[in-house]
Amino acid sequence: MNWHPLITEKSAQESIYLKLSEIKDALQANLSTAGQESLFGGDLGISLFFIYYYKLTQDADYLDAAETLLSNAYDGVEKNPSPYFSFASGLSGLCWATEFLRINEFLDVDTNELFPEIDPIIFSYMLGEMKRGNYDYMHGSLGAALYFLKKELTPTILEHIITLIDQLSTGDDNGKKKWHYHYKEGQLENSTNLGLSHGIPSILVFLLKGYQLDINPEKAKILIDEIVHYLLDHRQDPITHKTYYPYAVSESDVEAEKNTRLAWCYGDLGVCCALWQVAQVFHDIQLQDNVLEIMAYTATRKNLKENEVCDAGLCHGTAGIAHIFNRFYQDTHHQVFQEAALFWYEQTLELAAFSDGLAGYKTCAGHTHKYENCTGLLEGIAGIGLALIASVADFEPSWDECLLLS
Numbered sequence: 001m002n003w004h005p006l007i008t009e010k011s012a013q014e015s016i017y018l019k020l021s022e023i024k025d026a027l028q029a030n031l032s033t034a035g036q037e038s039l040f041g042g043d044l045g046i047s048l049f050f051i052y053y054y055k056l057t058q059d060a061d062y063l064d065a066a067e068t069l070l071s072n073a074y075d076g077v078e079k080n081p082s083p084y085f086s087f088a089s090g091l092s093g094l095c096w097a098t099e100f101l102r103i104n105e106f107l108d109v110d111t112n113e114l115f116p117e118i119d120p121i122i123f124s125y126m127l128g129e130m131k132r133g134n135y136d137y138m139h140g141s142l143g144a145a146l147y148f149l150k151k152e153l154t155p156t157i158l159e160h161i162i163t164l165i166d167q168l169s170t171g172d173d174n175g176k177k178k179w180h181y182h183y184k185e186g187q188l189e190n191s192t193n194l195g196l197s198h199g200i201p202s203i204l205v206f207l208l209k210g211y212q213l214d215i216n217p218e219k220a221k222i223l224i225d226e227i228v229h230y231l232l233d234h235r236q237d238p239i240t241h242k243t244y245y246p247y248a249v250s251e252s253d254v255e256a257e258k259n260t261r262l263a264w265c266y267g268d269l270g271v272c273c274a275l276w277q278v279a280q281v282f283h284d285i286q287l288q289d290n291v292l293e294i295m296a297y298t299a300t301r302k303n304l305k306e307n308e309v310c311d312a313g314l315c316h317g318t319a320g321i322a323h324i325f326n327r328f329y330q331d332t333h334h335q336v337f338q339e340a341a342l343f344w345y346e347q348t349l350e351l352a353a354f355s356d357g358l359a360g361y362k363t364c365a366g367h368t369h370k371y372e373n374c375t376g377l378l379e380g381i382a383g384i385g386l387a388l389i390a391s392v393a394d395f396e397p398s399w400d401e402c403l404l405l406s
Helices: 010-029 043-057 058-080 091-103 118-132 140-149 155-169 198-211 217-233 270-281 286-296 316-334 335-350 383-391 398-404
Strands: 182-184 186-191 191-193 248-250 363-365 368-373
Touching: 010 198, 010 335, 010 383, 043 058, 043 091, 043 155, 043 383, 043 398, 058 091, 091 118, 091 140, 091 398, 118 140, 118 155, 118 191, 140 198, 155 217, 182 191, 191 368, 198 217, 198 270, 217 286, 270 286, 270 316, 286 335, 286 363, 316 335, 316 383, 316 398, 335 383
Parallel strands: none
Antiparallel strands: 182 186, 191 248, 363 368
16 A cells, blocks of 8 residues: 655654654663564564664664564574464464565565474464364464465465364354354353454454455355444444443443453454454445444544553554554545544653653553563564654555554
């Protein structure tokens, strides 16, 4: 797509570039705070920042920095006797990133050369997790599937992805399909998760990618339609609940929270990102209008405390919100999304207020609400930096495919 700088005013651009320089310095001084091969928390994700910072500045030193981090990530796999396999922090994410970088001509390598025996292991992980009901893209089956969808579609890959779609289509004794349940801590809970990070919007994006690659398209389309209808049928009144979507839907209607935070991970923004991609692929004007109605309302939600926005990270912070509104502005050129994106980018700069933070930032950690330094892509300054780059760049931030935003 044609991507245009959102922030064009000179002093505002200078503020962005200054903050990016601070983030670059902080990352170079504070590496490897998590598993090196972790896409969302370690060196692997940080390498994406340096690749896009190189693309912005054309300074080859940053490409060298990215290559060093990638090498660290690959070395981490060789040294780890018990690797994780998840997309967020394991081999699925590492292999996906390798394919992403190869396709985008940042890396001249092949996962088949790097890890010649890895695909059968990831296949086993993918199918085993789905059999258990763990479709979670960050920590379960669909993350592995996203890696295989980046590769050349061999007969083996096609067979396994078709099997995965079949498993998603299969109902239990109650007639409910796997996506009607939420896999949590080794148990299937009788609720439907609506978060893009862990729930059925991620299934929607996976199915859409499979459909576009002509993998079991008839069955994929049936499932896409079912999930879209489910999401549209479970909208709630934003006047009563302040948001269109809760965290989850339970048959007993006893979920603790109907009002969701403003974030990528859960709530209206993530659901809309998934639905919007479906609407674009199928040229569904009615679905587009539904999404734009929700997004226009969401653009009015600017009180940080009321919307539980407490840091600047991509996952549940201002940079993630700004980036999503920037994407919608690039797609629609609607002024309401431009204004919302500019507001949340401004908030992102203002949140760099910690004297002992990294480039001034700290992340609000989990349910403890303790503020901690974090370098990673999902919650830390690498992700904040990537979103800031997208605000001033004239090239598409394709890296956000790993967040299911493209």
